[in-house]
Amino acid sequence: MTPPPTKVVRGVTLRADPAREPCFQVVHDSAQLADYADMSDVARRQRLHKHMHNEMQSLEMAAQSLADFPDATWELRMCLARQCWDESRHTRLLHGRLREIGGRKGEFPVMNYEWSITCMADNVWARLAIQNRTFEGGEIDLLRRLVRMWADAGDPRTAELLEGILADEIQHVRFSNVWIKRAAKEDPGVLWKLASAVNFVRAVTKGLQPAPGEVNAVGVDMTGFEHVEVLANVADRRLAGFSEAEIAQILEQEDALQAQPRRGAAAATPGPA
């Protein structure tokens, strides 16, 4: 694989951004995002816009793996190709819903966070470990929460849409688990590629962490909340092929995070609705 073009954000080297239509304003740092802390009308549009763009990145990451690793097993490539189809469908669904509530493509700045991390990996196992097992594994946890959040906010239509996306994401995590575990039986080095990839994500996450009190483009304190409320979606992680031991470990890590001293209560300064 040819070394990819890169960019440097807060001292961290990441994959350069994929192409975007002119309507999008691409930013490189979460401080430049206009993410809101509430469920006001503008915040709803921004949340759907962000989710839509995340699905776009998911499509691009899976497609880039197909392009970068032509020698991967055909059946694995078929899984990636099917994932491309799923992610493109998710993007269209979210775009449609965004338009229904009065939003438009390019209304908010976007950041290619997952793409920039995942596509630094130079082998398919690391890509699966980062995109599918880590990011989409986390998305399984998040989506279960988001479904409830939108339903509670009086928007069952968006909640239902997200429930459908969740079902697909479980399959994306599942096929990565199946393939990684299958390949590791023949070559334990696959597991080392996974371990190195996960440590890369940890290092990037640490490097990109905002400084205390740092606010984003709409004045929201980015360190005012600990994010520990997003907990493992055990039932769906089980469906996605995580073992009981892996799930128990994730729960243990969450307990440890929750036990840490909090940086402070939620410090939202919501922007204009």
Place this chain on the structure above:
Amino acid sequence: MRTVFVATAGLETAPLANGSVVYNLKTSKFIMLNPSANLIWSALSRAHSEQDLVDLLRDRYDGVDASAARQAVQATLRELQQLELVAQREGEAEPIEAGAPAGVRASGPDDGYAPPSVKVLDEEDLLKVFQITAAEISVASCWWAACTAGCP
């Protein structure tokens, strides 16, 4: 000339919040080291005597007596040699690096001493260790807009 110990070539190490995992490509084994074992292991990127390592352990962890430290170092070196991570030879020891050796996390004052532990991981153990929660990912940027209060 005295007996010194040094890490064998061709090994890879992945740091953890508490310790590290070493991959021996030759034996295809993954070995997890707790913080005190990792302290010893990290020092062995250069040749050191048993005494150097005992001093290092006692220097890092207050309250570990000389006899316990020696026993711990001897047991750890034995295990690391059995796993082909460390070789023994006659030669000159190199100076211990000032501060923590490369790859060893700076520890806080409340990090207590636990005797060195060297554990061979199977596939499931390894997969278990290398996972990240959604909350951890969100530290860099509230990630998929999942929070409802105080969080973008």
